[in-house]
Amino acid sequence: CASKLGSKRSEPGFSNLKKLKELAVSCCDLRSLPKALGALTQLEVLAVPLNLALGVAPDDVAFPKELKGMNSLRELHLRNCSLRRVPEFVRELSSLEKILLDNNPDLQFDAPLDYLLECCPRLSYISMPKEPGETWNPQSLAHLKAFKAKLQKKNPKAHVGFLGV
Numbered sequence: 001c002a003s004k005l006g007s008k009r010s011e012p013g014f015s016n017l018k019k020l021k022e023l024a025v026s027c028c029d030l031r032s033l034p035k036a037l038g039a040l041t042q043l044e045v046l047a048v049p050l051n052l053a054l055g056v057a058p059d060d061v062a063f064p065k066e067l068k069g070m071n072s073l074r075e076l077h078l079r080n081c082s083l084r085r086v087p088e089f090v091r092e093l094s095s096l097e098k099i100l101l102d103n104n105p106d107l108q109f110d111a112p113l114d115y116l117l118e119c120c121p122r123l124s125y126i127s128m129p130k131e132p133g134e135t136w137n138p139q140s141l142a143h144l145k146a147f148k149a150k151l152q153k154k155n156p157k158a159h160v161g162f163l164g165v
Contacts, residue, residue, distance in 0.1 A: 018042060024077075026050045031057050038066030046070070047077035055082025055104065068092035074122075076100070083107050086116075096120040101128040109140040113147040117154060126151070127161040136162070 020040055024047040031053040037043070048054065054062045067089040075098040076090065083104040090096065097120075101107060107128060116123055128144075130136070136144065148160040 029053050032062045035064045035066040038069035041069060041071050043070050044072050045075040046073060049077050049079040052082045055084060059088055063087040063089050079103055091115060091119045093120060095122060097122045098125040103131055105130055105134050108137060109143040112143050117150055124155050124158045129162055
């Protein structure tokens with residue numbers, strides 16, 4: 001799976017999937033998402049859970065800048081991907097409503113998440129719990145609490161889930 005999805009030879013195949021709405025690829029040991037995914041401008045749901053190698057590669061390798069082209073993406077599932085931070089391309093997903101970042105034990109927030117409120121005005125669901133026994137560092141927890149308060153002030157029905165609050 002990883003070799004087929006991540007190889008240059010298979011990427012042109014994505015250009016034939018312009019009307020694809022949902023794509024789910026899990027447990028494939030992906031080290032990077034194909035650049036050609038950025039051409040899927042009608043893609044609404046991208047789920048790549050349990051691809052632990054995504055968090056090991058540098059952000060610009062695992063999540064190439066071309067992914068910013070997914071203008072219709074409403075849901076992004078990045079559970080169990082060994083992420084250390086929210087991928088940079090998320091800042092360009094103005095249609096994003098839901099992001100799942102659960103079970104990324106090294107995920108930390110060293111700065112406020114206010115950029116998500118500005119970049120993703122439709123965001124109403126964010127989930128990032130850790131496994132039992134894993135904890136947020138005090139700085140990350142403070143940033144998460146502030147983000148939750150701001151998002152729920154903007155959208156009282158918004159759901160923000162993370163352990164520790």
